[in-house]
Amino acid sequence: MKILYVAGREESYSRTRIVIRALEMRGHEVVKCLPPDKSFKHYPGLVLSALLKAPSCDVVLTGFYGQLLTPVIRLLTWKPIVFDMYITTYDTMVFDREKARPGSLKAKIYALSDWLSYKAANVSILDSNHVIAHFGEYARSSTSKLRRLFLAVDNTVIYPRERQQKHDGxxxxxxxxxxxxxxxxxxxxxxxxxxxxxxxxxxxxxxxxxxxxxxxxxxxxxxxxxxxxxxxxxxxxxxxxxxxxxxxxxxxxxxxxxxxxxxxxxxxxxxxxxxxxxxxxxxxxxxxxxxxxxxxxxxxxxxxxxxxxxxxxxxxxxxxxxxxxxxxxxxGTIQKLGEGLEAILYEVVSKKA
The missing domain is CATH 3.40.50.2000 (Glycogen Phosphorylase B;)
Structure with missing residues (x-):
């Protein structure tokens, strides 16, 4: 499968890096639309690049920060889109950074950004069923297009090993x-x-x-x-x-x-x-x-x-x-992430066909 991967974080960013590696390990061709850093100033260029590259690809995978990217890309292509939502805007801005109170206008705007990206994608991914249900509550939305995929980390670095230093206590x-x-x-x-x-x-x-x-x-x-x-x-x-x-x-x-x-x-x-x-x-x-x-x-x-x-x-x-x-x-391994992503991508491609 030829996958267009569009994300607002650079290739060295942990989630970007392991998603690419997971898909390439499964034998897929990953066409990358990635910025040099996390600045939002690169987003117009990412969208233009995605417009040019999408026609030759089977499916589009959007990553962080897809709440901005996914709805725009939906306007530019009818290719199936999978959104690796990973973190919701609402939870980040309301509960983590505490930029708005639950129920406030700002909180509703943050919820709307999550809902719009969910509607624009064929399928979106979150990391637990609990958060999927929570999304349905605050966004007042169906969750039928959400899939659970547990977090993964780089198991070429994270693996059991002997202690290098002995310590007391x-x-x-x-x-x-x-x-x-x-x-x-x-x-x-x-x-x-x-x-x-x-x-x-x-x-x-x-x-x-x-x-x-x-x-x-x-x-x-x-x-x-x-x-x-x-x-x-x-x-x-x-x-x-x-x-x-x-x-x-x-x-x-x-x-x-x-x-x-x-x-x-x-x-x-x-x-x-x-x-x-x-x-x-x-x-x-x-x-x-x-x-x-x-x-x-x-x-x-x-x-x-x-x-x-x-x-x-x-x-x-x-x-x-x-x-x-x-x-x-x-x-939790990169291999298991690849299997999960592949199954979701095939799901949307087969439905589109």
Whole structure:
């Protein structure tokens, strides 16, 4: 199949890169319409390039930020379109960046952008059935043209490996942005509770709440947390390999109710026992104390208790790590992403024919 892939993010962007690789591994020809960077100024050129390239292709696949690209491309071609929605505008702007209140005019405009792109595409993709149902509610729309495809990560980088460095004690790893739904402040508070339990935390990242969270760390006078700068993806895997346990997200806002996140996939891809907050998307993929350890949102005590239980129970650690990795192999690799994308693309092409 010859696939026109149009996205507003450059080829080095993680989602763009693995989508292309997943399709090429399945033997498809991917014709790329991609910008050099994420600036919106490139969008007119992307649309023009898509107009010229679409006639020779079997199907169009739109990526981030398709809420702008997909409706315009629909006006220019009758080729079938699959929209890899991945992240909705409404959830990003209302619940993540908090640029509008639910029910406000701005929130309705954000919902409208998601709905228009959904209507323009033959099929759109989201990463959980929970988010698909949520889309139907806020967009007041049918969800018949939505398909679930779990997140995937680059398993040529993310895979189980031996520790490169030995360490004393029990090492707990977190990486990601300092943003509300990640709940880094709850990790710091949990660390304080475990200061005398031979537990060390390594936290990699920066972000919106970094200064606020650092102030909390100083106020609590936490002594068992190492703060590290962001690292390249390959270096991230090396840090994860050193850990006994990896952490997911712990925030209590609406955004945290709706996400699976790459860090969940990365932990199980590395065959590390994962602790993360309980939400519906995670529970579509993983099961408590079988392939993940789930805790209540925004609860430092629950995080601390989970770490202590896994520290003391090597058998449970190993079971969660092994079962989580099997779920990753079933759903989270580039190969599985390619299979899922291929099935959806063939679905729309066959219907169009």
């Amino acid at each position: 029990f090492l707990v790893h977190f990486h990601g942005e300092y943003i509300p739904f990640h709940g880094v402040k709850h990790i710091f508070q949990a660390a304080k509770l475990l200061e005398n339990e031979n537990v060390t935390f390594q936290i990699i990242g920066r972000g919106l709440t970094f200064e606020q969270d650092m102030a909390l760390l100083k106020e609590l006078n936490v002594q068992n947390v190492k703060i590290l700068d962001p690292v390249p993806y390959a270096g991230l895997a090396t840090h994860m390999a050193e850990a006994d346990v990896c952490l997911g997200i712990f925030g209590d806002n609406m955004r945290a109710e709706l996400v699976l996140t790459n860090k969940v996939n990365e932990a199980i891809g590395m065959a590390k026992p994962l602790i993360t907050r309980r939400n519906a998307p995670v529970q579509e993929l993983l099961q408590h104390k079988e392939s993940v350890y789930l805790v209540d949102a925004a609860s430092p005590r629950a995080i601390a208790d989970a770490i202590l239980e896994l520290q003391r129970d090597e058998g449970l650690r190993q079971k969660i790590a092994e079962n989580g990795h099997w779920r990753f192999l079933e759903h």
